[in-house]
Amino acid sequence: xxxxxxxxxxxxxxxxxxxxxxxxxxxxxxxxxxxxxxxxxxxxxxxxxxxxxxxxxxxxxxxxxxxxxxxxxxxxxxxxxxxxxxxxxxxxxxxxxxxxxxxxxxxxxxxxxxxxxxxxxxxxxxxxxxxxxxxxxxxxxxxxxxxxxxxxxxxxxxxxxxxxxxxxxxxxxxxxxxxxxxxxxxxxxxxxxxxxxxxxxxxxxxxxxxxxxxxxxxxxxxxxxxxxxxxxxxxxxxxxxxxxxxxxxxxxxxxxxxxxxxxxxxxxxxxxxxxxxxxxxxxxxxxxxxxxxxxxxxxxxxxxxxxxxxxxxxxxxxxxxxxxxxxxxxxxxxx
Amino acid sequence: xxxxxxxxxxxxxxxxxxxxxxxxxxxxxxxxxxxxxxxxxxxxxxxxxxxxxxxxxxxxxxxxxxxxxxxxxxxxxxxxxxxxxxxxxxxxxxxxxxxxxxxxxxxxxxxxxxxxxxxxxxxxxxxxxxxxxxxxxxxxxxxxxxxxxxxxxxxxxxxxxxxxxxxxxxxxxxxxxxxxxxxxxxxxxxxxxxxxxxxxxxxxxxxxxxxxxxxxxxxxxxxxxxxxxxxxxxxxxxxxxxxxxxxxxxxxxxxxxxxxxxxxxxxxxxxxxxxxxxxxxxxxxxxxxxxxxxxxxxxxxxxxxxxxxxxxxxxxxxxxxxxxxxxxxxxxxxx
Numbered sequence: 001x002x003x004x005x006x007x008x009x010x011x012x013x014x015x016x017x018x019x020x021x022x023x024x025x026x027x028x029x030x031x032x033x034x035x036x037x038x039x040x041x042x043x044x045x046x047x048x049x050x051x052x053x054x055x056x057x058x059x060x061x062x063x064x065x066x067x068x069x070x071x072x073x074x075x076x077x078x079x080x081x082x083x084x085x086x087x088x089x090x091x092x093x094x095x096x097x098x099x100x101x102x103x104x105x106x107x108x109x110x111x112x113x114x115x116x117x118x119x120x121x122x123x124x125x126x127x128x129x130x131x132x133x134x135x136x137x138x139x140x141x142x143x144x145x146x147x148x149x150x151x152x153x154x155x156x157x158x159x160x161x162x163x164x165x166x167x168x169x170x171x172x173x174x175x176x177x178x179x180x181x182x183x184x185x186x187x188x189x190x191x192x193x194x195x196x197x198x199x200x201x202x203x204x205x206x207x208x209x210x211x212x213x214x215x216x217x218x219x220x221x222x223x224x225x226x227x228x229x230x231x232x233x234x235x236x237x238x239x240x241x242x243x244x245x246x247x248x249x250x251x252x253x254x255x256x257x258x259x260x261x262x263x264x265x266x267x268x269x270x271x272x273x274x275x276x277x278x279x280x281x282x283x284x285x286x287x288x289x290x291x292x293x294x295x296x297x298x299x300x301x302x303x304x305x306x307x308x309x310x311x312x313x314x315x316x317x318x319x320x321x322x323x324x325x326x327x328x329x330x331x332x333x334x335x
Numbered sequence: 336x337x338x339x340x341x342x343x344x345x346x347x348x349x350x351x352x353x354x355x356x357x358x359x360x361x362x363x364x365x366x367x368x369x370x371x372x373x374x375x376x377x378x379x380x381x382x383x384x385x386x387x388x389x390x391x392x393x394x395x396x397x398x399x400x401x402x403x404x405x406x407x408x409x410x411x412x413x414x415x416x417x418x419x420x421x422x423x424x425x426x427x428x429x430x431x432x433x434x435x436x437x438x439x440x441x442x443x444x445x446x447x448x449x450x451x452x453x454x455x456x457x458x459x460x461x462x463x464x465x466x467x468x469x470x471x472x473x474x475x476x477x478x479x480x481x482x483x484x485x486x487x488x489x490x491x492x493x494x495x496x497x498x499x500x501x502x503x504x505x506x507x508x509x510x511x512x513x514x515x516x517x518x519x520x521x522x523x524x525x526x527x528x529x530x531x532x533x534x535x536x537x538x539x540x541x542x543x544x545x546x547x548x549x550x551x552x553x554x555x556x557x558x559x560x561x562x563x564x565x566x567x568x569x570x571x572x573x574x575x576x577x578x579x580x581x582x583x584x585x586x587x588x589x590x591x592x593x594x595x596x597x598x599x600x601x602x603x604x605x606x607x608x609x610x611x612x613x614x615x616x617x618x619x620x621x622x623x624x625x626x627x628x629x630x631x632x633x634x635x636x637x638x639x640x641x642x643x644x645x646x647x648x649x650x651x652x653x654x655x656x657x658x659x660x661x662x663x664x665x666x667x668x669x670x
Binding site: 007008010012052053055056078079082086088089090091092093096097099100103104105106107108109110111112118121122125126128129130131133190191192193194195314315316317318319322324327329 | 342343345347387388390391413414417421423424425426427428431432434435438439440441442443444445446447453456457460461463464465466468525526527528529530649650651652653654657659662664
């Protein structure tokens, strides 16, 4: 049962403590050469993954992660009540075709890179609200499909600025259940869209940092918790510049979490020798780091509880061309 | 309180009967010349709506519908717990920028033209699950932005096939509340993605018809109701060809609802003199017909209860180019 949420609060509380009973992280070659290599369940060296296009490879990677998450939970597709998924491609086609092939009642989401956490938050409400016993959540991204759609064709070999982040190739999926063994989720804080006027699409971490800060502060206010309550605050894909900005903004608001603030985009690549500039980004970034590294850290007891903060930049190439700024959003889930 | 949903069912039941306390439909010029003209709350003659691009006009139309739905419900934005929205544009930018300007915690959705019903279904679960008192749901589409993104630039003046449907210019928004006066929603059936191999993007109604049929049949099975239980079955945007196909498919499955099956895409334009070929389509189609005409029919007592079936075609221009077929989805809500 949910606790009544007061007017103005953005945080919901899951009385029944839904459990992450399985998770799968499938990553690309470069991700598999990084510091988190050992935490992925599979590393795919071929960017085409035996398919004819990068887009089909991305879709297949998501489908494999979803199917494996079901198997790992000792379930069949027919046991799952709902599938929640989305991705970065126009019309979230990776998720749509995966839903077709997996055959579970499907709710499509778009939260840009915050999609895994948006899905986890909604899944928590569907289970805690007694509408589902099992919900499958997943998302994926692919370096080459994102470059093609959002930036420049990979074949151009365009020089990138130092703030640019590299879209992670990878897919993450998990099964959230009413009961079982695994890390539990207890709260979710749904973010508002925040836009401080950033217009540089090569510095998206900085565009998303204010949204992450607002969501973390609102979460602590809503729950009445002190900032030292959590072992870690893990943002999705702010990257090196965005993480620093978020840390500074928190300090200005009187909360120093700089020691505890980590970012999936910083964790996934080695800063010194992987040449990924600002770090990782994309739906797959928070997904593979959460479904691989972070949930393992919780299972191993290295992290007792953390606030995962999925971050998303909500522009499109067309809105940027039409002079719009980059709005950001962040959804937080307590794991 | 939700009733426990059995394994394999796709229908959730809202014990608390959430109420649609306000709704707003804003439509474009051609829609305003059609048979439902009197049911729209506003008709906008200028396709640019005083903005510099069609995309900005679409976004502004959605924002106006959302803001007016809040006002009509005698609420302020801070009273609304969540906003659920999506649209057809890449990265759902109309919804994102609307969420930025409205300032309500935001969950972005992508269900193509089924978005209003996807949002209504999730909103029902969030309220019935005790996570929210008020949820704002809305979506929009625009003829010219959809042509530009999905088909041919309007300036080309390309000849259209007779099965082509015309994307509706319009925005619909509604506020779903825990209590109040207005039509209530009692059940939602979440669709699976269905794909029978249709590849003609100029015949999307036929691609979506099988999904609508599956969802209606599953709904009747899950609820144990006979097909004559409802006064009407209203699909989102199958159009003339898709509606006929759906009706035939239902008959083959032993259920004749041909007299009761209507489609928002057929209702919105006059077949004889508006030259819209297969009828209307787009997120805005189901949205303005539901938020205008249908809810008025319920309020006037002309319809006692109907099953609204939002239908979506889940391809993208890129997936079509890469040889994929068109998967369809349908979510049903009892109003």
